[in-house]
Amino acid sequence: xxxxxxxxxxxxxxxxxxxxxxxxxxxxxxxxxxxxxxxxxxxxxxxxxxxxxxxxxxxxxxxxxxxxxxxxxxxxxxxxxxxxxxxxxxxxxxxxxxxxxxxxxxxxxxxxxxxxxxxxxxxxxxxxxxxxxxxxxxxxxxxxxxxxxxxxxxxxxxxxxxxxxxxxxxxxxxxxxxxxxxxxxxxxxxxxxxxxxxxxxxxxxxxxxxxxxxxxxxxxxxxxxxxxxxxxxxxxxxxxxxxxxxxxxxxxxxxxxxxxxxxxxxxxxxxxxxxxxxxxxxxxxxxxxxxxxxxxxxxxxxxxxxxxxxxxxxxxxxxxxxxxxxxxxxxxxxxxxxxxxxxxxxxxxxxxxxxxxxxxxxxxxxxxxxxxxxxxxxxxxxxxxxxxxxxxxxxxxxxxxxxxxxxxxxxxxxxxxxxxxxxxxxxxxxxxxxxxxxxxxxxxxxxxxxxxxxxxxxxxxxxxxxxxxxxxxxxxxxxxxxxxxxxxxxxxxxxxxxxxxxxxxxxxxxxxxxxxxxxxxxxxxxxxxxxxxxxxxxxxxxxxxxxxxxxxxxxxxxxxxxxxxxxxxxxxxxxxxxxxxxxxxxxxxxxxxxxxxxxxxxxxxxxxxxx
Ligand code: NDP
Numbered sequence: 001x002x003x004x005x006x007x008x009x010x011x012x013x014x015x016x017x018x019x020x021x022x023x024x025x026x027x028x029x030x031x032x033x034x035x036x037x038x039x040x041x042x043x044x045x046x047x048x049x050x051x052x053x054x055x056x057x058x059x060x061x062x063x064x065x066x067x068x069x070x071x072x073x074x075x076x077x078x079x080x081x082x083x084x085x086x087x088x089x090x091x092x093x094x095x096x097x098x099x100x101x102x103x104x105x106x107x108x109x110x111x112x113x114x115x116x117x118x119x120x121x122x123x124x125x126x127x128x129x130x131x132x133x134x135x136x137x138x139x140x141x142x143x144x145x146x147x148x149x150x151x152x153x154x155x156x157x158x159x160x161x162x163x164x165x166x167x168x169x170x171x172x173x174x175x176x177x178x179x180x181x182x183x184x185x186x187x188x189x190x191x192x193x194x195x196x197x198x199x200x201x202x203x204x205x206x207x208x209x210x211x212x213x214x215x216x217x218x219x220x221x222x223x224x225x226x227x228x229x230x231x232x233x234x235x236x237x238x239x240x241x242x243x244x245x246x247x248x249x250x251x252x253x254x255x256x257x258x259x260x261x262x263x264x265x266x267x268x269x270x271x272x273x274x275x276x277x278x279x280x281x282x283x284x285x286x287x288x289x290x291x292x293x294x295x296x297x298x299x300x301x302x303x304x305x306x307x308x309x310x311x312x313x314x315x316x317x318x319x320x321x322x323x324x325x326x327x328x329x330x331x332x333x334x335x336x337x338x339x340x341x342x343x344x345x346x347x348x349x350x351x352x353x354x355x356x357x358x359x360x361x362x363x364x365x366x367x368x369x370x371x372x373x374x375x376x377x378x379x380x381x382x383x384x385x386x387x388x389x390x391x392x393x394x395x396x397x398x399x400x401x402x403x404x405x406x407x408x409x410x411x412x413x414x415x416x417x418x419x420x421x422x423x424x425x426x427x428x429x430x431x432x433x434x435x436x437x438x439x440x441x442x443x444x445x446x447x448x449x450x451x452x453x454x455x456x457x458x459x460x461x462x463x464x465x466x467x468x469x470x471x472x473x474x475x476x477x478x479x480x481x482x483x484x485x486x487x488x489x490x491x492x493x494x495x496x497x498x499x500x501x502x503x504x505x506x507x508x509x510x511x512x513x514x515x516x517x518x519x520x521x522x523x524x525x526x527x528x529x530x531x532x533x534x535x536x537x538x539x540x541x542x543x544x545x546x547x548x549x550x551x552x553x554x555x556x557x558x559x560x561x562x563x564x565x566x567x568x569x570x571x572x573x574x575x576x577x578x579x580x581x582x583x584x585x586x587x588x589x590x591x592x593x594x595x596x597x598x599x600x601x602x603x604x605x606x607x608x609x610x611x
Contacts, residue, residue: 007343007355011362022365023561029391030563030571032421033278038570039453039579041211045224048216052207052224052446056231057113058103061167065189070163071095072523073184073194075170078107079509080200080497082154083128083516089158091520093527097194098155098164099186105160106151107202109144114228114257115239115264117144118287120401121507122324124295125307128509133157136295140326141287145237165190173197174465175492180532182493195532196493198519200512201460203499203580204450210252214427221443225257226450232443233268241268249273250432250439252424253447254280259400261447266408273415273439275432277423278397278563281371281390283327285401307510314506315588327401328506331394334363364393378406387418396562452566453579456480456500466491479577483536483544483607484596485585486519492535495519501548503592504584511589518596522608531610540607551586 005014012018035041045052072093074081077100085096102110109117119126123137127150130136135153138146155161169187176183176193184192207224209215215222223229230236234243241264249269251258254276265272295302309323314332318341322329333339339359344351351359372389379385388409390397409416417424417434425433431440457463457473464472467490475481475490482488485502486495497515505511526534556574559581564571569579576582585592599606 007347007358015362015366017365017369019362019365023361026392026563027561029421030561033564034571035564037211038564038572039566039576041570042448042451043209043211043215044451044454045207045209049209052209052227054227055101055103055167056223056227056229057110058167063188065191066165067191069181069193070097071194072097072196072198073182073192074098074198074200075173075184076100076107076200076202077102077105077151077155077160077164077166078110078200078202078205079128079151080202080512080516081105081107081198082151082158082160083509083512084198084200084495084497084519085160086129086132086154086158087513087516087520088523089160091524093520093523096160096163097192098160099168099170099184099192100164100166101169103167104148104152105155105166106148108205109147109151111205111226112257113144113148113230113237114225114261115233115235115237115241116260117237117257118142118260119147120256121328122310122326123147124290124303125310125324125507126509128513129154129157130303131300136290136292138290139287140290141285143237165192170460170462172462172465173494175467175494177467180493196495196523196534198495198497199460199464200497203583204452206451206459206461207446208448208451209446210423210448212424212426217429218427218431218444219429220431220441222446224446224448225261235264235268239264239267241265244269244443246270247442248440249443249445250275250441251445251447252432253449254278255447255449256280256398256400257449258447259402259405261445263402263404263408265445266411266414269413271413271415272408273417273432273441274409275417275419275424275434276387277419277421278392278565279388279390279418280397280400281368281394282374282388282405283331283371283399283401284374285327285403287403307507307513310507311505311510311589311593315590317590327399331367331399334367335360335394339363361393367394368392375406378410380410384409384416387416392563393558393561395567396559397565397567449566453569453576455578464491464494466494476578479545480583481541481545483540484518484599485583486515487534487536487541487608489536489538489541492533495522499580499583501544501583502585503589504581505589514593514596518600521600522605525605526610529610533609533611535609535611536607537609543607548585552582552584555581555584555586 074085077098081098088096118141123142171187172185174183181193182197207226233241235241248271250273252275306323309319312319313329375385375388419434470490480501482501485500503511559568559573562568569576
């Protein structure tokens with residue numbers, strides 16, 4: 001098939017399917033799922049639902065409140081916090097304290113221990129600081145216990161345990177302008193004064209429940225996947241959930257989490273009902289053991305090179321070599337770089353923006369046809385196969401990669417309950433009602449994800465009170481206000497890591513590492529200049545907000561045509577100033593990382609006031 005014919009001939013003839021028909025089907029599937037309440041549909045885990053946030057993994061340890069001062073407090077002990085604290089320690093900032101709600105380091109990987117949990121970006125890129133710790137992951141995609149252990153190893157490597165406060169939630173952060181210190185109060189009665197604070201709260205950390213009536217009426221057992229109850233299910237991340245052998249189990253949700261735990265639930269439960277509103281796209285995983293010899297021969301700096309190579313490829317760029325060569329790079333190679341390059345060679349000129357867009361759309365349709373075809377190949381029952389097919393473009397939702405999820409639906413003890421886009425109706429004392437039919441179960445597992453698109457402070461669980469007693473919740477009421485996602489005017493010496501007006505990458509730890517290195521540079525400059533405070537000017541902040549707005553338009557049309565989910569603010573893209581991609585720099589991570597590099601090279605600390 002010639003790409004030129006594809007662009008300028010009759011695509012239906014070239015492709016063997018009619019793209020217009022497919023597009024109409026996608027839009028119809030979206031429309032069926034649109035709902036007025038959008039992101040408001042979910043149930044917040046407060047009051048009677050607060051227990052869904054309890055930590056089932058670490059016994060509560062009593063301790064006396066702490067009242068002291070540190071140079072840098074890092075809020076959050078996940079990858080962001082570990083990278084931040086580690087990079088500072090490397091630069092000789094010794095007085096660093098991590099404050100973490102969980103009973104240990106690890107963040108996402110502390111909380112998400114469900115059976116089958118694993119990273120779905122290649123581990124050699126995903127696990128931070130592999131060279132610093134001289135560690136090579138056991139598999140191409142690591143399982144959760146190994147990632148949790150690696151998180152703890154980073155904490156040990158940098159001596160973070162000694163000074164940290166675990167099982168401790170921040171209750172308030174208040175700037176004292178006379179002392180030039182942040183005063184951090186916690187739920188343990190601590191008062192920690194800190195010159196600098198780095199916020200590494202994590203973007204998807206607060207579990208949410210489906211917005212359905214009756215959850216509290218259920219008399220059986222329930223929990224959220226990010227607080228897995230192994231006391232009830234038995235087994236481990238490797239499965240063997242013996243406690244479920246005589247149980248009828250319901251799982252609500254079919255996102256990336258469900259895709260990983262359903263195979264184990266299917267193997268162990270007497271009967272498993274999987275309640276589906278929208279199917280995920282499930283491509284090939286092909287996990288394998290690491291060939292250690294391959295890594296032993298690599299030159300130092302290999303991890304950064306691999307991360308950069310991956311980042312360029314999954315940001316639509318081109319590289320001579322694809323070092324990762326997996327489902328992610330395959331998608332992007334087809335959707336962007338190489339397809340466009342080939343077409344342009346055939347045409348003898350550069351493609352126009354419209355031609356590139358069309359090519360991407362057609363490649364996307366082809367890719368998703370493959371994904372749907374894979375369902376037909378694996379699933380025995382045609383009606384179940386039909387229900388498991390995703391009808392939307394690849395990046396409307398998080399793409400999933402798994403080789404055991406689909407075959408689970410061929411088991412006689414597993415039932416897919418497809419709700420035709422509507423979701424389950426309600427929970428009763430004895431089970432779930434969906435499509436008007438009751439399903440009696442012993443246990444309901446909520447694989448319904450995490451809060452996205454609610455305010456920063458609601459997700460963090462506390463407010464930040466800056467200069468002149470202004471709260472961050474007030475200051476960000478109409479959306480985040482930062483420069484480079486890192487600093488906000490009126491909140492001196494406070495650095496925001498994560499998804500705050502910054503680059504969003506497929507490989508999240510890559511972006512966190514770039515942010516941590518950047519903050520380290522700023523603090524080194526402050527140290528060199530003997531400055532006590534670092535603050536962004538109001539003008540520089542406004543410039544960044546304007547730049548963010550300008551670039552934000554890039555993705556909005558794409559997401560408007562998507563089936564609802566947290567990527568598009570539940571079907572209302574652009575309507576939520578704190579929605580998932582509202583914090584994403586529209587020109588992409590390559591441009592963003594270059595921008596930070598250039599800012600540092602420039603050496604003027606433009607936009608910051610060091611005092
Ligand atoms: P998601 O938000 O992706 O999925 C929630 C699921 O719950 C969706 O299938 C949603 O359906 C469904 N749902 C919500 N309400 C209802 C309802 N009323 N009735 C029926 N179904 C309902 O959460 P996940 O925990 O799966 O994943 C969150 C994110 O975490 C991922 O997108 C990914 O970024 C990350 N993750 C990463 C992993 C990794 O790297 N290894 C593994 C797991 C997660 P619908 O689609 O219709 O909204």
